[in-house]
Amino acid sequence: MSAEHFLEIQGLKKHFEAGRPALFSRDVQKVHAVDGVDFTLRRSEVIALVGESGCGKSTLALLLMGLEDPTSGMVKFEGQDITHLNDYERKDLRRKIQMVFQDPYESLNPTQTIEEIVTEPLMVHGFANVPDRRERVVKAMEDAGLKPADVYMSRYPHELSGGQRQRVVIAAALVLEPEIILADEPVSMLDVSIRAEVINLLAELRITRQIAVIFITHDLGSVGFFADRVAVMYLGRIVEIGTMLEVLENPQHPYTKALISVIPVPNPRLRHERIILKGETPNPINVPSGCRFHPRCPVAIESCKASDPPNVTLSKTHQAACLLLVK
């Protein structure tokens, strides 16, 4: 198995029906939540998916987890097509791809103890009676930084702080020894002093356990230099993808440039001109013609309204979809 084909996503689309524009109207409106996404993930690689709300990043996460069924396109895991598996066929796969959610206050059942929460995935996957069940749970908890595990086992989520709860969520993901962790805004609800803790934990896990991480966020700044590659999403598409340094230091798409310019820099001496885009991400029901970014683009030209820009290859690893880059 080549490392290149660990997780492959090709032309993935998800359109939701949004009801009819008027009663008795024939055509059904569609929300183009994810509208043609391609990328690959290598083993133990960290990729950051960055975009504002409405760009489709959370829908993409649900598609990859098999919690939503894609409209078209393909997802391949270790060479196997996993796009349309049913719950039964997917069960084994779920062990290998685990998810960490945004809100650690909401994603834990308040009536379960920490031990029950971390043990649950084992029960679900039929490891309820393995002799080393308890050791597995303890190891997952301690790997997630809940040390010593005994102190936490009989607690309830409301007795823990936000950072500790997020560690519980991560421990519950680790207990199945996954190969990919999909983290959907895992730190945006946490205080700054605790964010670093969770990001460092994920960075450690990819080294100690060879876990690949898909890190979904609206704030490029919060990923820091933890990611290997960055993919910037806008209205259901990836508009720029490249290594972290390529994207951060040499952004090519005007949207990426704007996003990077508004990341707060914690030094008043480095206050700089920010490119503040007007308005907000348009409703994905009426996707603009041509380049979908052109109505908000500060450097748009006339032809942007008409033609959808192709992906321009800038280096072996760096691509951006902008007409201005086409030579």
Add this chain to the structure above:
Amino acid sequence: MQTTVQPTIALPQSESRFSTFLKAFRKSRTGVVGFWMIVVVVIIAIFAPLIAPYEQRASASTIESIYQPPSAQHWFGTDDAGQDVFSNFVYGARVSLIVGIFAALIAVLIGGSFGLIAGFFGGRLESSLMRFTDIMLVIPDLPLIVVIVALTKPSLFNIIFVIGLLGWTTTARVVRSQTLAVKSRKFVLRARAIGAGKAHIIVRHILPLVMPILVVQAVLVISLAILNESALSFIGLGDPTTLSWGQMLNFAFGRGATSTGAWWALFFPGFGIVWLVLGLTLFGQGLEQVLNPRLDTHHLMAGKPSLSKDALIKPLYPNTLVEVQNLSIHYVNEGKPPAKAVEDVSFTLKEGELLGLVGESGCGKTTLMLSLLRLLPSAGQIVNGKVFYKGKDLTALSEEELNDIRWRGISIVFQGAMNALNPVRTVGDQIAEAVVKHEPKFPKDKIPARVNQLLELVGIVDDQREHFPHQYSGGMRQRAMIAMALACNPDVIIADEPTTALDVMIQAQILELLDDLRKKLGLAVVFVTHDLGIVAELCDKVLVMYGGVTAEYADVDTIYNNPKHPYTQELLKAFPDLTKPKKKLSSIPGYPPRLDALPAGCRFAPRCPAAFDRCHTEQPALHSIGDNHIASCHLVEASK
């Protein structure tokens, strides 16, 4: 030097869920009263043979013993057959309770499964189940029960069955809506992502959260069943072989108790029914208050004006707009040590100044801001210190005087306030209302122009004025809230985490707006946040709070380039800085202190990498380092 602090120290003692429930339930007075009312009936029912002086339905032989008034021999008198009413009353409690409990069991089982299945699976199954429920709901219960019981044999078993079969509709609806609410929560999605099947999710995740509501429903259905059984018996459709309270009423009423003036034969069984149903209702209400979190109320109430012990204290900086001097605020709860939310905090605010108030959640920053306008919850009290606004001492003003300053002098944009817009009125309407409410004398004909002006200030275009809040995005709603805060031309705006839930680009837009407004209108702004990056972009001065005290207070350049307090230094290291590639983020080990169990010395000492012995025993004073630079740290004192 780096010390690893075990975060476990800060963990509170774990309490079993049952004992927390008991504690909360005891506070509900009606619930406790109802509980004991039920207990009395249950005891009577269980020990009936011991309590009752006579056998059940033991008839006296002589004609004189009919309708005897209460006496030492017959406490509740006798009935038409000369039977002891007290004994029949005691045995009747058994029948009523049995009917209530078993009928409720049937109803809750049916209603619970209907609600759970409909709520969880949704789709066609849900609509057919719920339509069926609706049909059952509109059929009047009692006439139907009467018909069914009349057609079948009126035995106790039949009665229980019929009441149970018709009493489940409300339970089904309540359970369905609770299931829907639980189903949409993130932990259910997480369970699906783990690979859990439907049965597992229902049993492990949905049921535990639906159960409390089911319990409350069961209690209420019991009382309903008892009432129904009494009504049935009263109209003569009760089981003739058992004697329930309803049956007793029926016999007394039908056999001349009213005409002979034997009130006792009617009063005692009637009283029994009222007592038990009332007890159940009160108990159910008490349970509901504790178990249904949606009934919890959180109100911000104006705190009592604090005692201004030292009316002589004068502002130190007469040229400032706002001056806070040594302010301390405690939350006082009965039987608990006070939570020292804010201790000895001072700062000043000049016209057009932008002050950043930075700290982690729970560090007292919101409490501090609410106290400026005395908007604290009732437990919060200003125990020391002064707040001056244009030379006036706000801690000593009366409520009415303070109302003049709220909104017109100082206004607040609350955290998450963008969700506080009324969904059924247009945004323009709501802003007009804010103008009228705070300035009743504002000329009516000029209001639309004023609303337009306010919306223009915050960058909302005219044609969106008539839109409803749901047509606005999060960023737009926050703009509308800022427009409302500006309604009365305040000098000071307090923005409490106004961008926390917003995307970076929208966040940048709102920050730009606040900065613009400050320049255009000369506003002074206090910007409360946990995000150091935003503060660096925007503010003139920064106040860093930790555990209720000032850690450091200085101008923005000093805070970022020459911080003296270890907390400020650590916080900066934890912040991802994209101008410094490949720098590893460091996090601050441990967690902020609980405000009701503060460490003896410096509040940051348990997490501080530079802490030494003195830090754990002695609270550091505020040390002035240079011009307008204050830090509370023993190291600062040592280096002077």
